[in-house]
Amino acid sequence: MKVSILGHGVVGKGVWEMLKGNPGYEIRSVLVKKGEKSADFMTESFEDVLNDDSELVIECMGGIDPAYEFTSKCLEAGKSIISSNKALVAAHGIDLMEIARRKNKAFLFSAACGGAIPILQNLCLARRTDRIIWAGGILNGTTNYILDSMDRRGLGFDEALAEAKALGYAEFDPTADISGMDTLRKVMLISMVAFDVLPNSDYNIEGITSVTALDFAVAKEYGCTIRLIGKCGLAESGRLYAYVQPILCDSGSAYSGIRSNINLARYEGQNSGVMSFMGQGAGRYPTASAILRDVTSVTDGQKQMLTGKCLVGFPYNNSGECSRNYFIRIDSKADALKGSIPVNRILCEKEGCTFAVTDSITVKAMHDAVAELRRHGAKVFFAETSVFNKEA
Amino acid sequence: MKVSILGHGVVGKGVWEMLKGNPGYEIRSVLVKKGEKSADFMTESFEDVLNDDSELVIECMGGIDPAYEFTSKCLEAGKSIISSNKALVAAHGIDLMEIARRKNKAFLFSAACGGAIPILQNLCLARRTDRIIWAGGILNGTTNYILDSMDRRGLGFDEALAEAKALGYAEFDPTADISGMDTLRKVMLISMVAFDVLPNSDYNIEGITSVTALDFAVAKEYGCTIRLIGKCGLAESGRLYAYVQPILCDSGSAYSGIRSNINLARYEGQNSGVMSFMGQGAGRYPTASAILRDVTSVTDGQKQMLTGKCLVGFPYNNSGECSRNYFIRIDSKADALKGSIPVNRILCEKEGCTFAVTDSITVKAMHDAVAELRRHGAKVFFAETSVFNKEA
Numbered sequence: 001m002k003v004s005i006l007g008h009g010v011v012g013k014g015v016w017e018m019l020k021g022n023p024g025y026e027i028r029s030v031l032v033k034k035g036e037k038s039a040d041f042m043t044e045s046f047e048d049v050l051n052d053d054s055e056l057v058i059e060c061m062g063g064i065d066p067a068y069e070f071t072s073k074c075l076e077a078g079k080s081i082i083s084s085n086k087a088l089v090a091a092h093g094i095d096l097m098e099i100a101r102r103k104n105k106a107f108l109f110s111a112a113c114g115g116a117i118p119i120l121q122n123l124c125l126a127r128r129t130d131r132i133i134w135a136g137g138i139l140n141g142t143t144n145y146i147l148d149s150m151d152r153r154g155l156g157f158d159e160a161l162a163e164a165k166a167l168g169y170a171e172f173d174p175t176a177d178i179s180g181m182d183t184l185r186k187v188m189l190i191s192m193v194a195f196d197v198l199p200n201s202d203y204n205i206e207g208i209t210s211v212t213a214l215d216f217a218v219a220k221e222y223g224c225t226i227r228l229i230g231k232c233g234l235a236e237s238g239r240l241y242a243y244v245q246p247i248l249c250d251s252g253s254a255y256s257g258i259r260s261n262i263n264l265a266r267y268e269g270q271n272s273g274v275m276s277f278m279g280q281g282a283g284r285y286p287t288a289s290a291i292l293r294d295v296t297s298v299t300d301g302q303k304q305m306l307t308g309k310c311l312v313g314f315p316y317n318n319s320g321e322c323s324r325n326y327f328i329r330i331d332s333k334a335d336a337l338k339g340s341i342p343v344n345r346i347l348c349e350k351e352g353c354t355f356a357v358t359d360s361i362t363v364k365a366m367h368d369a370v371a372e373l374r375r376h377g378a379k380v381f382f383a384e385t386s387v388f389n390k391e392a
Numbered sequence: 393m394k395v396s397i398l399g400h401g402v403v404g405k406g407v408w409e410m411l412k413g414n415p416g417y418e419i420r421s422v423l424v425k426k427g428e429k430s431a432d433f434m435t436e437s438f439e440d441v442l443n444d445d446s447e448l449v450i451e452c453m454g455g456i457d458p459a460y461e462f463t464s465k466c467l468e469a470g471k472s473i474i475s476s477n478k479a480l481v482a483a484h485g486i487d488l489m490e491i492a493r494r495k496n497k498a499f500l501f502s503a504a505c506g507g508a509i510p511i512l513q514n515l516c517l518a519r520r521t522d523r524i525i526w527a528g529g530i531l532n533g534t535t536n537y538i539l540d541s542m543d544r545r546g547l548g549f550d551e552a553l554a555e556a557k558a559l560g561y562a563e564f565d566p567t568a569d570i571s572g573m574d575t576l577r578k579v580m581l582i583s584m585v586a587f588d589v590l591p592n593s594d595y596n597i598e599g600i601t602s603v604t605a606l607d608f609a610v611a612k613e614y615g616c617t618i619r620l621i622g623k624c625g626l627a628e629s630g631r632l633y634a635y636v637q638p639i640l641c642d643s644g645s646a647y648s649g650i651r652s653n654i655n656l657a658r659y660e661g662q663n664s665g666v667m668s669f670m671g672q673g674a675g676r677y678p679t680a681s682a683i684l685r686d687v688t689s690v691t692d693g694q695k696q697m698l699t700g701k702c703l704v705g706f707p708y709n710n711s712g713e714c715s716r717n718y719f720i721r722i723d724s725k726a727d728a729l730k731g732s733i734p735v736n737r738i739l740c741e742k743e744g745c746t747f748a749v750t751d752s753i754t755v756k757a758m759h760d761a762v763a764e765l766r767r768h769g770a771k772v773f774f775a776e777t778s779v780f781n782k783e784a
Contacts, residue, residue, distance in 0.1 A: 018521075018663065116664040118517070122510055129410075129684035254670070257649040271410065271681035272508040278646070278668040289663035292521035301693060 001299060004029040004054035004079075006070055008042065011084050011111070012060035014288030025295075028052040031061075031070075046070055050077055056106070056298060058291055059083040068092045075099040075107065082294045084111035084287055090185040090200075093192060097306040106303045108294040113186040114139065116286035117279045118293065119265035123193045124305050130269035132194040134233025139186040141261030141281045142170045142177040143208050143228045148259050151225045156213050169261050169282075180207035180228065180244040187230035187242055194267065196310045199232065199242040204367040206245040210381040215329055218348065218355050224248050226383055227255045233268075235321035243363045246383035248327040320364040324384040328370075329355050331379040340369035344388070357388040393691060396421040396446035396471075398462055400434065403476050403503070404452035406680030417687075420444040423453075423462075438462055442469055448498070448690060450683055451475040460484045467491040467499065474686045476503035476679055482577040482592075485584060489698040498695045500686040505578040506531065508678035509671045510685065511657035515585045516697050522661035524586040526625025531578040533653030533673045534562045534569040535600050535620045540651050543617045548605050561653050572599035572620065572636040579622035579634055586659065588702045591624065591634040596759040598637040602773040607721055610740065610747050616640050618775055619647045625660075627713035635755045638775035640719040712756040716776040720762075721747050723771040732761035736780070749780040 003025050005012050012030070019025045029049045032042045043049065046066070049057060050073055057074045059081060061067045067088045071081050076099060083089060089096070089109045100107035110120050123135060138144050142164055149160040161178070164170035176182045184205050192198050208228050219226055227249060232242035249255045254276055258264045263281030268274045280286035325344070330336055334346050334354045342359040349355070358366070363384075370380050395417050397404050404422070411417045421441045424434045435441065438458070441449060442465055449466045451473060453459045459480045463473050468491060475481060481488070481501045492499035502512050515527060530536050534556055541552040553570070556562035568574045576597050584590050600620050611618055619641060624634035641647045646668055650656045655673030660666045672678035717736070722728055726738050726746045734751040741747070750758070755776075762772050 014663075116661075116667060118514055118667075121517075122514070125510070125513075125685050125688060126681075128688050130681050251643075252651070254649065257646065259644065269508075269681060271406075271677040271684070273672040273675075273678050275508060275510075276668075276670040278670070280665040283665075285663040286665050289518075289522050289661060292663070293517050296517060296520050 001056055002026045002028050002054045003056045003058060003295070004031070004049045004052055005058045005060065006031045006049065006067070007060035007062070008032045008036070009060065009062070010284050011287045011291070014284035015058055015060060015291050018288050018292055028054040050074065054079055056080045056082065056295065059085055059088070060291070061085065062087065064088055064091050071096055072099055075103055075105055078103055078105060080106035080298055082106070082291055082298065083109045084291055085109070086112040086182070086185040086189060090188040090198070093189070093306065094198060094310055094312060097304060097310065100304065101308060104303070106298045108297060108302065108305055109189070110294045110305070111287045111290035113189040114263055114265045114277070115279070115281040115283065116289050117263055117265050117277045117281060118290065119277050120189065120193050120305055121293070121297070122275070122277065123190065123267060126267065126269050126272065126275070127194055130271045133268040133270060134231060135190045135194045135267035136187055136231030137229060137266045137276070138227055138255060138258050138264040139230050139281065140177055140183045140228060141263055142174060143183070144258060144263070145169045145261040146178070147208060147211070147226055147228065150211070150213060150216050154213065157211060178207050178209050180205045180230070183228060183230040183244045187232050187244060191232040191240065191242055192310050193305055195232065195234070195240055196307055197240050198310065198312045199240065200312055204243040204245065204363050206367060206382070208246060210379070211246065212381065214351055214353065215381050218329070218350065219248055222250070222387060224250050224385070224387055225256045227258065229255065233322070237321055239321055241322035241363065243322070245363070248383040248385035248387060250387050320362050323360045323362050324366070325360055325386060325389045326358040326366055326382050327355070327385045327388070328358060328380065328382040329353050330373065336373065336378060340372055341366070357385070393448055394418045394420050394446045395448045395450060395687070396423070396441045396444055397450045397452065398423045398441065398459070399452035399454070400424045400428070401452065402676050403679045403683070406676035407450055407452060407683050410680050410684055420446040442466065446471055448472045448474065448687065451477055451480070452683070453477065454479065456480055456483050463488055464491055467495055467497055470495055470497060472498035472690055474498070474683055474690065475501045476683055477501070478504040478574070478577040478581060482580040482590070485581070485698065486590060486702055486704060489696060489702065492696065493700060496695070498690045500689060500694065500697055501581070502686045502697070503679045503682035505581040506655055506657045506669070507671070507673040507675065508681050509655055509657050509669045509673060510682070511669050512581060512585050512697055513685070513689070514667070514669065515582065515659060518659065518661050518664065518667070519586055522663045525660040525662060526623060527582045527586045527659035528579055528623030529621060529658045529668070530619055530647060530650050530656040531622050531673065532569055532575045532620060533655055534566060535575070536650060536655070537561045537653040538570070539600060539603070539618055539620065542603070542605060542608050546605065549603060570599050570601050572597045572622070575620060575622040575636045579624050579636060583624040583632065583634055584702050585697055587624065587626070587632055588699055589632050590702065590704045591632065592704055596635040596637065596755050598759060598774070600638060602771070603638065604773065606743055606745065607773050610721070610742065611640055614642070614779060616642050616777070616779055617648045619650065621647065625714070629713055631713055633714035633755065635714070637755070640775040640777035640779060642779050712754050715752045715754050716758070717752055717778060717781045718750040718758055718774050719747070719777045719780070720750060720772065720774040721745050722765065728765065728770060732764055733758070749777070
């Protein structure tokens with residue numbers, strides 16, 4: 001198969017290394033950034049890729065502009081596309097799927113969610129024979145590395161973030177990771193594959209920027225730790241929810257066992273029960289290995305991971321029908337929580353902060369209530385939890 | 393697609409329920425045991441299945457005789473086969489693969505290893521683009537339920553086994569589970585898919601029949617628990633090993649987090665790193681869900697999970713090149729271990745038993761040494777471990 005590659009960074013170079021010695025593939029063009037051409041096989045001109053005789057183009061550029069222009073032009077020119085670019089697929093996946101359908105070419109993007117973990121392809125197969133109830137998990141290795149370091153080694157947030165940067169687990173600008181946006185994009189991809197719906201607005205998202213060493217100290221008193229999860233699923237009404245938020249989980253939880261920068265992607269099928277997949281969610285060779293699996297799937301004849309029914313947006317509001325119990329910390333007396341948040345009981349007061357657990361409240365109501373508290377200057381951390389609920 | 397089903401027990405009935413309302417499938421014949429025909433859609437005669445116009449036959453009978461006769465006749469008659477029968481595939485998988493290749497029909501058996509966990513199909517895809525280094529894990533829910541109950545609830549072996557039987561997690565005759573034979577059969581299937589080799593002799597196998605409450609008590613003193621794993625992989629020489637034995641693992645291990653009757657199937661790919669899959673390894677709907685995924689794969693055109701290169705037997709001896717450290721308990725003084733087992737240090741003496749850890753020793757040498765001790769009347773429990781090694 002004749003293949004070209006867009007991008008020669010961390011992932012693109014890994015794909016190039018893995019394909020170049022393989023007798024089943026001929027590499028036609030490798031697009032590099034302006035000024036970075038350092039070998040004959042590289043080109044700085046996208047036109048060279050568009051006009052070569054490659055049948056399959058692997059996009060590892062990241063970002064939306066010009067990745068969307070380049071991938072859509074390649075599909076229009078009759079080339080199949082494999083992408084590792086979650087921002088691109090979350091923003092334009094449905095458009096690209098439609099061009100690929102019209103041209104009868106492939107558009108696959110396993111590596112855009114979960115790195116080496118084959119969550120999207122397994123969901124593709126599972127949704128055809130089972131009813132998916134929910135899907136998601138720990139989908140961002142950077143935040144998990146920070147949280148696990150705070151938990152097990154007692155680091156503060158800034159210290160853990162600095163270490164993650166030094167080790168290459170966090171980017172120079174880590175905003176997308178620590179805000180939860182990266183996790184949300186992966187939830188968007190999972191939702192498209194599992195539920196035929198792209199949740200592109202009104203989602204509830206809370207990252208890890210509010211978590212402190214004190215939160216971990218209190219969590220530990222209850223045998224718990226803190227993780228960041230993203231999830232989408234069907235509410236009892238049959239309508240979808242999608243959110244990103246921290247979770248406080250005890251040592252028996254699958255989440256608490258996820259260490260360092262490992263990811264845990266899961267779904268519950270009505271027949272299969274809960275299926276969990278753990279592995280490297282990022283990195284050159286793990287991510288390239290997912291791209292190579294997609295290349296194999298293209299040669300096997302797979303054209304799409306999205307069905308033609310995939311829609312943008314929710315038919316109804318998102319997490320207003322999905323309820324959770326929460327662990328919450330506020331930097332003032334418990335009275336401040338009154339009114340907006342259904343406090344079940346106060347756990348403790350420490351260092352001028354109040355820690356409490358709530359009764360069941362919808363994800364949307366909780367995020368709205370915390371936003372309101374923050375608008376009035378309060379410092380708040382909150383995490384869904386079923387730990388205290390179980391005790392009661 | 394026209395489908396017939398061999399067997400109407402736990403799994404077969406689940407498959408029938410899931411297919412019967414599905415407009416994509418027409419069920420032709422359902423073979424039941426003699427004297428159990430209780431509805432029009434059932435037959436007690438295999439000839440009815442062989443002579444119907446089904447294109448695909450799903451075998452959920454279990455056992456080898458007559459499952460091998462029936463499946464081979466169906467393939468010869470030009471019908472594709474999906475099987476959930478690990479004993480059949482371990483004994484005759486290569487024969488059935490060869491008939492299916494000759495007739496250009498499908499022969500898939502996802503449900504025969506790991507229940508709902510898609511370990512075999514994911515290995516099928518991974519092996520084509522990555523180098524698998526090892527594969528295996530906790531592959532038997534019955535033994536894991538017993539071990540977890542002994543660990544977390546302090547039950548004795550007999551008590552835990554009786555409870556597993558009462559809950560339907562263990563069969564009336566649990567020998568295949570507790571001896572490790574069921575795990576071994578799954579390792580055989582994994583090895584066929586991952587390495588093109590069926591390890592059909594000279595394997596080392598140790599089940600859980602020797603484990604006692606005292607072993608768990610001592611393990612707990614070191615923050616550890618005990619699990620049963622099966623594994624196959626490439627030794628440094630490039631030759632294969634395969635074995636089943638208990639493992640003593642600390643609380644940070646993925647194995648120790650596997651509770652109740654859940655399975656954990658894993659592999660390490662050179663590029664992907666360690667990939668882990670957790671889920672229900674048995675039960676009507678989980679197992680039927682794996683069969684339904686295979687049905688979908690057949691409609692997508694997949695014919696085989698085994699390559700035509702799959703061989704019976706090892707080119708060389710099996711686990712004589714694979715070394716581990718061990719935790720060992722013997723019902724006498726440490727002197728009894730001298731000579732055959734490289735004791736690193738004595739951990740403790742309790743209730744007339746000596747607990748020790750060994751230096752690195754090949755799996756084969758360890759199993760041989762323990763067999764020799766047992767021939768002389770010693771009661772021995774042993775489990776591979778890296779816990780004490782890490783400390784040193």
